[in-house]
Amino acid sequence: MIDIRLLREDPDRIRAAQKHRGESVAVVDALLSADDRWRSTIAAYEHLRAEQKSLGKQIPRAQGEQKQTLLARTKELSAQVKTAEAAQNEADREFRELAMALPNLASPEAPVGGEDDFVVLEEIGTPRDFAAEGFAPRDHLELGTLLGAIDVERGAKVSGARFYVLTGIGAQLELALVAASIAKATEWGFVPMLPPALVKPSAMEGTGFLGQAADDVYHLPKDDLYLVGTSEVALAAYHGDEIFDAETLPLRYAAFSPCFRREAGSYGKDTRGIFRVHWFDKVEMFTYTTVEESDAEHQRLLAYEKEWMTALGLPFRVVDVAAGDLGSSAVRKFDCEAWIPAQGKYRELTSTSNCTQFQSRRLDTRVRRAGRTEHVATLNGTLMASTRTIIALLENHQQPDGSVLVPEMLQPHLGGRTVLEPIT
RNA sequence: GGAGGUGUCGCAUAGUGGCCUAGUGCGCCCGCCUGCUAAGCGGGUUGAGGAUGAAACCUCUCGCGGGUUCAAAUCCCGCCACCUCCGCCA
Known part of the structure; x- marks a missing residue:
């Protein structure tokens, strides 16, 4: 697997290594967009989860009507968190699948070509x-x-x-x-x-x-x-x-x-x-x-x-x-x-x-x-x-x-x- | 293959639904004290990720994965590893 930071900071190096191997350069763009999707879904999930946790903490201390309102709100949040988490998991899975399929970066010093080009x-x-x-x-x-x-x-x-x-x-x-x-x-x-x-x-x-x-x-x-x-x-x-x-x-x-x-x-x-x-x-x-x-x-x-x-x-x-x-x-x-x-x-x-x-x-x-x-x-x-x-x-x-x-x-x-x- | 048990921070242990933001001891690191060392005192001590110029901040992580619930180390289901006993076997 490659380094995600390298992908974000210097995707051209990965493109060059792919080219050196004679393999697809397009996967790099696919990886970049999968990474974008993953980052936005995880941010959304974490935001909802933080709200759920902070409201949930108030419940034991709340009384009467206030408690009922909180319960209704957190119940709603609970469903949203579940959805957001599923979206995050899916984006993560997609990214991993692409990343795992990518070969290691070929050394620039390795000779160009295939089997017969040693x-x-x-x-x-x-x-x-x-x-x-x-x-x-x-x-x-x-x-x-x-x-x-x-x-x-x-x-x-x-x-x-x-x-x-x-x-x-x-x-x-x-x-x-x-x-x-x-x-x-x-x-x-x-x-x-x-x-x-x-x-x-x-x-x-x-x-x-x-x-x-x-x-x-x-x-x-x-x-x-x-x-x-x-x-x-x-x-x-x-x-x-x-x-x-x-x-x-x-x-x-x-x-x-x-x-x-x-x-x-x-x-x-x-x-x-x-x-x-x-x-x-x-x-x-x-x-x-x-x-x-x-x-x-x-x-x-x-x-x-x-x-x-x-x-x-x-x-x-x-x-x-x-x-x-x-x-x-x-x-x-x-x-x-x-x-x-x-x-x-x-x-x-x-x-x-x-x-x-x-x-x-x-x-x-x-x-x-x-x-x-x-x-x-x-x-x-x-x-x-x-x-x-x-x-x-x-x-x-x-x-x-x-x-x-x-x-x-x-x-x-x-x-x-x-x-x-x-x-x- | 069958029966039972265990799995919490480097190690040991506490924790039976919300004061767990996981406590305590040991070890380790930093500091104080001290001629030096020890003791004592104070602080720190899993890992990963998101956000940011950098931080503050936020999320995940109690063997792993699912579920119940507003809320799970804690309840339920599945899996894995280890231990004990029985059977089988080189």
């Missing part, structure tokens, strides 16, 4: 030259099958398309990745968290996932609960309706949770293997801080992601996502895309967003500073998304015989193993 900020590491090495790289599914690590056929048997089972060394590999990433995050000062993957509508709404992303979210109608697509949802809602003391910020969490995505509208895309699936596990970083600190914190989260990818020995590039592809809650977003040899492309492995006050306004998470309260900034960033990390590891570290070298950092978490061997 800017590559840097490339780290060099993709292997398999031709020079004299063999064609196998893709992750082939490797996963050789290693006895990935079973998509039985995943489909059990749960349907876009499901998989990690088996044997595949299961151990994920657990090692989780342990290693949580260990890193803890070392960096993040508090490890295991939040629920099932959340209330308010948590989903508060993080902005029931807007344009609603089709991608699993809903359990019988209980009116949602399956999270990321633990960001639970972590953002975790401190909802709270007011922090200034010195408790920044607050950094690293959560492990399963993630569920319907992948509506991606039929036929990335159908092979476990690249695009309905469920995967993820370790996510999440920060509560002040708006002023949020850009620096965003860079910090990005730096952690880079450090992690580098420790895994993955060649990758960092991408500055264009304004039109930000999603509703972010003002700016950086993706780390790892080189996937079998695809010959860089693909998204991690993503970090600065959501400034968008989520904290909806969830009402504030900080008390200098005697005032203000909404905090929230930021999130992937540390380790299991399936895609496994894909990148297998493909980038494969050898001609189908074995896979284990990056040094993971070895202690795999009982000292340095190489994963095909099963016979």
Whole structure:
């Protein structure tokens, strides 16, 4: 949600941000007039209510005819107050509906354009030259099958398309990745968290996932609960309706949770293997801080992601996502895309967003500073998304015989193993 | 799933329809007193919103939402959370 004061004082900034995203500018005028309506209805209601209260106070002391007159007048007022209150509620509802639909203000620094208009900020590491090495790289599914690590056929048997089972060394590999990433995050000062993957509508709404992303979210109608697509949802809602003391910020969490995505509208895309699936596990970083600190914190989260990818020995590039592809809650977003040899492309492995006050306004998470309260900034960033990390590891570290070298950092978490061997 | 209980200001508690503009204690903040500290004394201490150049001012906020009433922390209905017991279960 945006700041009502900003809407009143500088609507042009919101118009510019909308334009930057390639979205409607007209909603700003609709919001302004809804705000006008709301303000006049609330003034009318409060005026009537004040009169009702002051007259009502005289009633117990009044006698006889005077009392009857007062009672008649307040009875009349009572009805008027009720009408005015209903009008005020309706105007408030209309305004909120419009305001909740508005995305966060895109940062002017985010590149102009849509999905394909990202800017590559840097490339780290060099993709292997398999031709020079004299063999064609196998893709992750082939490797996963050789290693006895990935079973998509039985995943489909059990749960349907876009499901998989990690088996044997595949299961151990994920657990090692989780342990290693949580260990890193803890070392960096993040508090490890295991939040629920099932959340209330308010948590989903508060993080902005029931807007344009609603089709991608699993809903359990019988209980009116949602399956999270990321633990960001639970972590953002975790401190909802709270007011922090200034010195408790920044607050950094690293959560492990399963993630569920319907992948509506991606039929036929990335159908092979476990690249695009309905469920995967993820370790996510999440920060509560002040708006002023949020850009620096965003860079910090990005730096952690880079450090992690580098420790895994993955060649990758960092991408500055264009304004039109930000999603509703972010003002700016950086993706780390790892080189996937079998695809010959860089693909998204991690993503970090600065959501400034968008989520904290909806969830009402504030900080008390200098005697005032203000909404905090929230930021999130992937540390380790299991399936895609496994894909990148297998493909980038494969050898001609189908074995896979284990990056040094993971070895202690795999009982000292340095190489994963095909099963016979 | 069944039965019962509880939900008031940071914490503890008072409050059974109008003197509640929510009292008191603790904690916290400011001041006085004091060589310093403590004690003592005085004042302040939820959050949000409207109006204004700024204020004074006004409205909402007693878990949440509705209702009854001229008037609701208080009465009624629904929901939520927590506690106790029973059943079931990893």
